[in-house]
Amino acid sequence: MKTMLLRPLAAKKSKKHSIQAIIALLFVLLIIGASIYAFVYLKHDPTLTDLRGRLQGASALHPFGTDHLGRDVLTRLLLGGGQTLGYSLLALGAALLIGIPFGLIAGYKRGWIDKLFMRIADGFLAFPDTIVAIVLSGLLGAGIGNLVLAIVIVKWVSYARLVRSTVLSESQKDYIRIARTNGLSDARIMTKHLLPHIAGHVLVLASLDLGKIILLISSLSYIGLGAQPPTPEWGAMLNDSRPYFQSRPELMIYPGLAIVVVVLLANMLGDYLRDRFDVKKEVQP
Helix, strand or coil, X not given: CHHHHHHXXXXXXXXXXXXXXXXXXXXXXXXXXXHHHHHHCCCCCCCCCCHHHCCCCCCCCCCCCECXXXXXXXXXXXXXXXXXHHHHHHHHHHHHHHHHHHHHHHHHXXXXXXXXXXXXXXXXXXXXXXXXXXXXXXXXXXXXXXXXXXXXXXXXXXXHHHHHHHHHHHCCCHHHHHXXXXXXXHHXXXXXXXXXXXXXXXXXXXXXXHHHHHHHHHHHHHCCCCCCCCCCCHHHHHHHHHXXXXXXXXXXXXXXXXXXXXXXXXXXXXXXXXXXXXXXXXXXX
């Protein structure tokens, strides 16, 4: 009886999460499309200054007004979304490309490779991600490229650990033993049999991690370690608008609201994928 009562609730919850995921995905695609549109059909130069038109309010020519240097806020906001999302996806993709093979090899081969990986992972996990990213960005020098590199160095470990733990569990199952008995090579076992089992776990962690990376890039750009002027980027736009918060608060509200919305959408998508692949216990946000 209890199971019968829980089934409609689970189905209703699953349907709700599916709708949320579709909405989140559509909004993310809309933001990416708007950024591409602004880049291709650019009506305003996002870096061209016009001091005579600085700090103007909303108008037909400038729907979101202009900033302290007379640059169109809407254009910079759209292109800033492309910068923030693009570099976040780049950092996430690079971390996956490093972490997945490393975790596969360490978990499958074990031995000294696994021990070496665990020592490296323990060293990275001894400090919070944000602290390590700030230190690495400071050592490498200010710039969005160095910031992305710092994030990759910080983030690849979590994916490698997740893959390693999943591979260690799957390697003990009968189908892997049968594959070895049939003479399949280690590379084929890892790519054909183990990768499909870790794909769901990695996808969930990546979707949940995307919001964190967006916040990390925006926050470090805000303190000057990321995108440098005059590059339009949401965190850098927040920093540029800070002195004018009392007179033109919308200059900070626009990029701040954009960051909040995109991070919430990424988390909604991550929650759906976590329920879809049923990996709540294995993957934590």
